[in-house]
Amino acid sequence: MKLIKYTAITAAVLASSAALAAPIVVVDSEVAPIVYTTAAPAYTYQDAGVIRNTTGAVVGGTKTIFNTLTHPASISAEVGTLGYGANVGFSLNDKVELQAGWAGGDVADLFGGDFDANDVNYDVDSDFSNPYMGVQLRPAGNWFTMGAGIIVPDNDIEVTSNPNGGVYKVDGVQYKADDVGVLKGSIDHRNKLAPYATLGFRPNITNNFGVFGEIGAAYLGKTDAEVRAVGGTNNDVIRDENDQVVVGATSATVAQKAQAELEDKNFIEWLPIVKIGATYRF
Template sequence: MKALRLILAAGALTAIAGTTFAADEQVVKESVYAFPSYLDPVSVRAEVGTTGYGGAISYRVNPYVALSLGYNGGDISWSDELKIDGTKYDMDMDNNNTYLNAEIYPWGASQNTFARSLYVAAGVGYLDNDYGLTKNVGGNSLVKVNGERFTTSSTQSAKIDGTMSYDNNISPYVGFGLNTPVYKNIGVFGEVGAYYTGNPTVSLKTSGDDQIIGSNGNTLESAVEKEQHNIENKSKYEWMPVAKVGMSFKF
């Protein structure tokens, strides 16, 4: 799996390099502000999303191609929950992502502003993300683990906690976005995509009344062990989704 990620990542980097060397139509125009002319193709942006908060610097090679180098990190979560095989875990997120993307604008020379702003991103990221997972099961509660239902009595309680990590991964990325000006040199953008990470490293542990029997006859402890195995092996956990929005400033 790691070899496949590296092959795909190498392919993404080759494509990025190819778009750079193949470019023969440099963007050169007078800036709205008194910045040096060599900064004309450069823009910076601030962004926030599922991979944290941060920013990027972009170089518009020509109307059809831009290169972006960025970083996302920190603890950002829209819901502070992560649903895995029916189990909703409280999540503590710690992101650390660096990426290099080529952004392809198929209609970069169009007179239509919306069409001109659409792009496809392809690139590679260095991911070092850790997620703390916790699930508290109080008395008279129902929890679903690995597709099995567990119900506690008034005197029973249990806890599931652990970690899920994408450590030191070199991962290829593909995404789709919109980057459009709104006022002079100020613009907004949004992007959705996914990294191909391979399965994460997972550790889940139970404590408390973890021997309660579920609807399929398994103990809570054994169901958690099976859920950990599924996360480490199911193909649907090989992709890490990305969604982010932000603002840009062009020199």
């Protein structure tokens, strides 16, 4: 009879657990009490849609650092001045999240597509590659965030000159563009590691999906440039706008002066960071 009784009790417990998914307490007068509970979710959310706690976090939790880093808390897609990209987030607790990501592509148009270095205008063609690592903080435990980290920039920036009225004005002197040719060059930033800082917001729309926006800046450093003259019709004798020969001027010397002015410009020495995106939380 006891076997039948225990079997009936066990079946009732299993059926109730599956149907209600709620904590169940079973007590038999002839045996010690047995308590069944359901596991708590890894994340819970406030009404505002931000993380309340992370029971699987490194701080105050049972997961190891290895398990945390191999089980990301979120993935995000982004677009902005760093380029188009994505990042992975690893929550340490309800206020700290580590991030690793990449953003890149041709984003020259976001900076206007051209710029002036003194009196010479240049069109810009870029191919950005910006892997980064950082930390996102929620100092008030809500949607407001503060970010900081390091970018490892590998950005190709190519420039092509636009003559103004058929002449280039370099170092205060005007040169006929047909004689000089087209000034083409490249720009490299000196910083191999670029620190950045941002402010932003990260509300969650549902229990899993959220959006974010950030503004800030990264310090890419001063620039090195290389400029050459291509396709000139009279490279060794350069005339001015009045068809007068400029003594000592060649296409090479004009390119050298343009290069010095381009380096003085320090194009996007401070890279503004503006980005928006969407996040999925596991």
